[in-house]
Amino acid sequence: MKKPRLVVVGNGMAGIRTLEELLKLVPGMYDITVFGAEPHPNYNRILLSPVLAGEQDFDDIVLNPLSWYADNGITLHLGKEVTRIDRVRRRVVAADGTEAEYDRLLLATGSVPFILPIPGKDLKGVIGYRDIHDTRTMIETAKVKRNAVVIGGGLLGLEAANGLRQRGMEVTVVHLAGWLLERQLDPVAGALLEKSLRERGLDFRLNTSTTEIVGNEAGEVAAVRFSDGGEVAADLVVMAAGIRPNTALAQAAGIHCNRGIVVNDTLQTYDPRVYAVGECAAHRGIAYGLVAPLFEQAKICANHLATFGIGIYKGSAVSTKLKVTGIDLFSAGDFMGGEGTEEIVLSDPAAGLYRKLVIRDDRLVGACLYGDTADGAWYFKQIKDGTAIGGRRDTLAFGETAMGEAGTAGQDRAATMADTDEVCGCNGVCKGTIVKAVREQGLFTVDEVKKHTKAASSCGSCTGLVEQILMNCLGSNFQETPKTKAVCGCTSLTHGEVRQAIREHHLVSHAQAYAFMEWRTPNGCATCRPAINYYMLSTWPREAVDDPQSRFINERAHANIQKDGTFSVVPQMKGGVTNPSELRRIADVADKYAIPMVKVTGGQRIDLLGVRKEDLVDVWRDLGMKSGHAYGKSIRTVKTCVGSEFCRFGTQNSTQMGIDLETMLANMWSPHKVKLAVSGCPRNCAESGIKDVGIIAVDSGWEIHVGGNGGIRTEVAQFLCKVRTAEEVKEYTGAFLQLYREEAYYLDRTVHYIQRVGLEYVKRKVVEDAESRRALYERLLYALEGLPDPWQARIAGERPREYTPLKLEAPERRIPATLED
Amino acid sequence: MPTNANWMRVCTLGEIPLLGSRVLDCGQGEAIALFRPEAGKVFALADRCPHRGGPLSQGIVAGETVTCPLHGWNIRLDDGQACAPDVGCARTYPVQLRGDEVWLALPLEPATPVGAAEAVA
Ligand code: SRM
Numbered sequence: 029m030k031k032p033r034l035v036v037v038g039n040g041m042a043g044i045r046t047l048e049e050l051l052k053l054v055p056g057m058y059d060i061t062v063f064g065a066e067p068h069p070n071y072n073r074i075l076l077s078p079v080l081a082g083e084q085d086f087d088d089i090v091l092n093p094l095s096w097y098a099d100n101g102i103t104l105h106l107g108k109e110v111t112r113i114d115r116v117r118r119r120v121v122a123a124d125g126t127e128a129e130y131d132r133l134l135l136a137t138g139s140v141p142f143i144l145p146i147p148g149k150d151l152k153g154v155i156g157y158r159d160i161h162d163t164r165t166m167i168e169t170a171k172v173k174r175n176a177v178v179i180g181g182g183l184l185g186l187e188a189a190n191g192l193r194q195r196g197m198e199v200t201v202v203h204l205a206g207w208l209l210e211r212q213l214d215p216v217a218g219a220l221l222e223k224s225l226r227e228r229g230l231d232f233r234l235n236t237s238t239t240e241i242v243g244n245e246a247g248e249v250a251a252v253r254f255s256d257g258g259e260v261a262a263d264l265v266v267m268a269a270g271i272r273p274n275t276a277l278a279q280a281a282g283i284h285c286n287r288g289i290v291v292n293d294t295l296q297t298y299d300p301r302v303y304a305v306g307e308c309a310a311h312r313g314i315a316y317g318l319v320a321p322l323f324e325q326a327k328i329c330a331n332h333l334a335t336f337g338i339g340i341y342k343g344s345a346v347s348t349k350l351k352v353t354g355i356d357l358f359s360a361g362d363f364m365g366g367e368g369t370e371e372i373v374l375s376d377p378a379a380g381l382y383r384k385l386v387i388r389d390d391r392l393v394g395a396c397l398y399g400d401t402a403d404g405a406w407y408f409k410q411i412k413d414g415t416a417i418g419g420r421r422d423t424l425a426f427g428e429t430a431m432g433e434a435g436t437a438g439q440d441r442a443a444t445m446a447d448t449d450e451v452c453g454c455n456g457v458c459k460g461t462i463v464k465a466v467r468e469q470g471l472f473t474v475d476e477v478k479k480h481t482k483a484a485s486s487c488g489s490c491t492g493l494v495e496q497i498l499m500n501c502l503g504s505n506f507q508e509t510p511k512t513k514a515v516c517g518c519t520s521l522t523h524g525e526v527r528q529a530i531r532e533h534h535l536v537s538h539a540q541a542y543a544f545m546e547w548r549t550p551n552g553c554a555t556c557r558p559a560i561n562y563y564m565l566s567t568w569p570r571e572a573v574d575d576p577q578s579r580f581i582n583e584r585a586h587a588n589i590q591k592d593g594t595f596s597v598v599p600q601m602k603g604g605v606t607n608p609s610e611l612r613r614i615a616d617v618a619d620k621y622a623i624p625m626v627k628v629t630g631g632q633r634i635d636l637l638g639v640r641k642e643d644l645v646d647v648w649r650d651l652g653m654k655s656g657h658a659y660g661k662s663i664r665t666v667k668t669c670v671g672s673e674f675c676r677f678g679t680q681n682s683t684q685m686g687i688d689l690e691t692m693l694a695n696m697w698s699p700h701k702v703k704l705a706v707s708g709c710p711r712n713c714a715e716s717g718i719k720d721v722g723i724i725a726v727d728s729g730w731e732i733h734v735g736g737n738g739g740i741r742t743e744v745a746q747f748l749c750k751v752r753t754a755e756e757v758k759e760y761t762g763a764f765l766q767l768y769r770e771e772a773y774y775l776d777r778t779v780h781y782i783q784r785v786g787l788e789y790v791k792r793k794v795v796e797d798a799e800s801r802r803a804l805y806e807r808l809l810y811a812l813e814g815l816p817d818p819w820q821a822r823i824a825g826e827r828p829r830e831y832t833p834l835k836l837e838a839p840e841r842r843i844p845a846t847l848e849d
Numbered sequence: 850m851p852t853n854a855n856w857m858r859v860c861t862l863g864e865i866p867l868l869g870s871r872v873l874d875c876g877q878g879e880a881i882a883l884f885r886p887e888a889g890k891v892f893a894l895a896d897r898c899p900h901r902g903g904p905l906s907q908g909i910v911a912g913e914t915v916t917c918p919l920h921g922w923n924i925r926l927d928d929g930q931a932c933a934p935d936v937g938c939a940r941t942y943p944v945q946l947r948g949d950e951v952w953l954a955l956p957l958e959p960a961t962p963v964g965a966a967e968a969v970a
């Protein structure tokens with residue numbers, strides 16, 4: 029039997045989502061053809077704003093690459109606009125004459141920007157803000173022109189204005205209403221928003237309408253004129269004064285339209301073979317302009333197309349956010365209030381905080397938050413559920429954390445959510461779905477959750493929440509023993525078990541290790557190989573042989589790979605101390621190799637960024653400095669302050685202490701990177717409180733703190749002990765680091781290691797038991813003794829091929845094809 | 850093998866580290882990464898990750914995949930396809946081993962992608 033044919037007009041977010049839902053239900057039921065007027069696969073239109081602002085690239089926002097269409101057997105006509113629907117013969121015709129017959133037709137033509145009917149609207153440089161083409165026009169214009177005017181202070185207009193400003197243009201926003209986002213915010217919140225946008229350099233003309241766009245001789249925009257007689261110069265005018273459902277095609281085919289293409293609760297138009305979803309459709313009189321409702325429509329429409337016939341669409345409540353990085357605002361429901369409603373308002377304009385809740389008949393019906401929007405989703409849920417407020421009234425305004433039922437610190441919202449609570453508004457993903465995916469499919473990162481559940485994959489504003497859920501799912505394990513799970517898919521052994529086997533069975537080579545531990549793969553994977561390599565090296569120093577192919581490129585090439593494939597070079601600069609001769613050499617090298625960026629790092633030394641791999645060895649040779657190991661799971665820097673030699677508060681020579689420690693620990697490999705700092709007094713200018721080992725000098729000696737971390741999650745170092753002499757600092761520090769090197773799991777920083785074994789245990793081994801301490805210290809020195817500086821080794825000619833690309837032989841030496849085939 | 854290809858000797862087997870790779874600088878054209886996942890097996894892929902163009906030649910080779918150094922996508926060496934859940938494909942080039950010499954077929958027309966690479970020992 030021949031399959032029924034489904035034709036989709038509009039290769040955008042709603043149309044393709046409907047196909048995804050349909051393919052999930054009944055793969056292969058239809059012969060599918062898609063027409064898209066844009067010459068691109070389906071992309072995430074929402075994220076045009078981050079692209080404009082320079083935070084993402086087009087490639088990042090493609091939702092369905094061409095391979096997706098191919099894999100699902102979909103015929104795709106890109107860059108072909110459908111211009112006619114022949115309902116009698118059931119076929120559509122595109123502008124270039126391409127035709128397709130249908131049994132069912134899905135219209136998903138989206139919207140078109142509303143262009144004000146004023147003189148000058150057709151001038152060159154007047155655009156809407158709808159697609160990647162518009163976005164690119166703005167990006168290109170910003171490179172060469174100066175002045176932009178955005179007409180419309182709604183969500184789209186503000187995102188356009190912010191992006192253009194980020195790209196360096198002078199931007200004026202013209203807005204008809206008396207405050208910004210008048211459909212999302214009340215006047216007070218609107219004014220707060222205006223203030224922070226003005227601080228970013230945007231200019232506004234409120235209560236103003238545009239009367240004319242003035243052109244120059246070349247037919248390009250030159251200025252914009254307003255109702256009050258004013259005028260501003262403009263090289264670019266962005267019309268963001270609203271959108272209109274794109275109904276022209278349907279109308280021409282005689283399908284009933286009013287605000288949009290009229291559809292019923294199963295998303296069928298007046299012609300039951302023809303469906304419509306997305307911004308082009310009007311359901312119960314409403315044409316939505318946000319993705320969340322469109323995705324709901326897509327689900328129902330797919331269900332009907334699959335002839336399951338369950339599910340009807342009843343309309344959606346919507347909430348909005350503005351995607352301008354650093355500005356948080358949220359609104360939902362009927363936040364303007366009015367007759368029959370009561371308002372609760374919390375306002376702290378100086379701090380930029382504002383919160384308004386609108387209540388009708390003891391239920392929350394609207395919310396408008398500015399500054400702190402963490403409770404947005406929680407309020408939105410109550411609006412949708414129509415929960416009675418009752419006795420919670422006096423704490424409602426303080427948000428979820430103030431309510432008895434939550435009762436935990438702010439960041440633990442994820443823990444208190446019910447499984448049915450929505451996390452990602454754009455894609456309608458509930459907590460339960462995420463938890464299930466994390467558990468059943470063993471997900472560990474937000475990216476994995478995005479890929480498997482779509483949560484956080486549209487506007488991204490729920491990423492924080494997804495992260496929390498992930499943390500909570502990985503459970504108390506996450507705190508105690510993050511690595512109680514298998515190392516990777518190649519084995520069922522845990523990190524602890526692998527370490528133990530390597531120690532007890534004296535495993536010193538990769539082949540031996542995989543064979544003995546019955547690895548499922550012949551030579552591991554990118555996750556386990558570096559771990560095994562480290563475990564063998566740290567357990568059997570001077571015996572196990574380092575395997576370069578089991579090291580991440582940074583450690584194999586002794587430099588840090590950059591996004592464009594070049595490398596960065598950070599020479600050692602012990603304790604942050606340098607001298608004129610070193611600086612001169614650095615400057616000469618930067619000139620000689622045309623190094624694009626020389627930067628002072630956050631670790632008190634100098635980074636040469638953008639070095640070609642072929643040049644690395646020569647750069648190191650010319651520098652004549654040692655490797656700073658800024659690329660390794662290894663010792664990084666010892667930060668210092670000036671200390672007693674110069675500072676009026678200094679109690680000890682912290683600089684020298686730092687240099688001594690960095691000298692002692694040179695070339696040390698470790699489970700993860702290790703950073704130290706030495707401060708000369710408790711003012712702590714070297715930030716010892718957030719280092720793996722932080723030393724703070726006091727009058728009577730040195731305090732040693734361990735397990736600090738200034739990275740992804742800031743952790744304050746814990747006090748280990750106080751010692752009197754510099755020699756003791758070295759011994760205690762060395763012993764602690766050796767304990768970490770011998771016992772921590774690969775990729776655990778010191779803080780994670782201490783969380784697993786407990787500070788008491790560390791104290792017993794390092795502070796209380798002098799013999800254990802000395803033994804640890806000696807083992808460290810033994811392991812480090814004679815370790816070569818990797819740069820020197822390479823300069824001396826070790827494995828030169830790493831840095832030399834193969835070249836094609838001269839053409840005359842090539843053998844002609846015919847001889848070989 | 851496609852006939853519109855130009856077979857060229859690139860290097861000896863020993864010049865590519867076992868479980869590693871070498872990058873072939875093609876002058877104007879895109880760089881090609883040669884991988885040696887097993888003693889007698891060589892694959893060639895465009896040195897551009899389908900994700901964001903990362904240099905695959907710098908990745909860790911394991912089994913018959915390479916892990917891109919930039920964001921960790923796993924790319925299959927035989928057909929250039931990204932492993933699930935990632936989707937994308939790096940271009941492949943046919944390779945042959947002739948004795949211990951590595952030969953590579955470069956398409957004559959630069960833009961036409963060629964089929965999966967099969968190393969014949
Ligand atoms: C160069 C530098 C930034 C700068 O321009 O100042 C830097 C650059 C990078 N950091 Fe950093 N970090 C730099 C100081 C820091 C600091 C501040 C410090 O050291 O005082 C921190 C917080 C302190 C800490 O680590 O506790 C820091 C926390 C991180 C983290 C998070 C670590 C964590 O445990 O949470 C990562 C990710 C990782 O290591 O997995 C990271 C990773 C990176 C990487 C290596 C990302 C990567 O894998 O490619 C960056 C390399 C950029 C490149 O292309 O070369 N960087 N990074 C700093 C080098 C310092 C140095 O001289 O060695």
Ligand SMILES: Cc1cc2nc3c(=O)[nH]c(=O)nc-3n(C[C@H](O)[C@H](O)[C@H](O)COP(=O)(O)OP(=O)(O)OC[C@H]3O[C@@H](n4cnc5c(N)ncnc54)[C@H](O)[C@@H]3O)c2cc1C
Pocket residue numbers: 037038039040041042043063064065066073074075076077108109110111136137138139157158159184187274277305306307308316317318319320322349351454487
């Ligand atoms: C800059 C910007 C930021 C946004 N930010 C947000 C946000 O933060 N949150 C939110 O929820 N929403 C946001 N939106 C709105 C959201 O992108 C839209 O609601 C959504 O894309 C609508 O989906 P759709 O499929 O109906 O239309 P579209 O995604 O526009 O798809 C319609 C497609 O159909 C094509 N088409 C039209 N007519 C024809 C024809 N005759 N033949 C062939 N093809 C045709 C069009 O070219 C287009 O590609 C934003 C929109 C923009 C422009």
Ligand code: SF4
Pocket residue numbers: none
């Ligand atoms: S914070 Fe560190 S890892 Fe992040 S972009 Fe800056 S240098 Fe890179």
Ligand code: FES
Pocket residue numbers: 898899900901902903917918919920921922
């Ligand atoms: S570029 Fe290869 S994984 Fe991102």
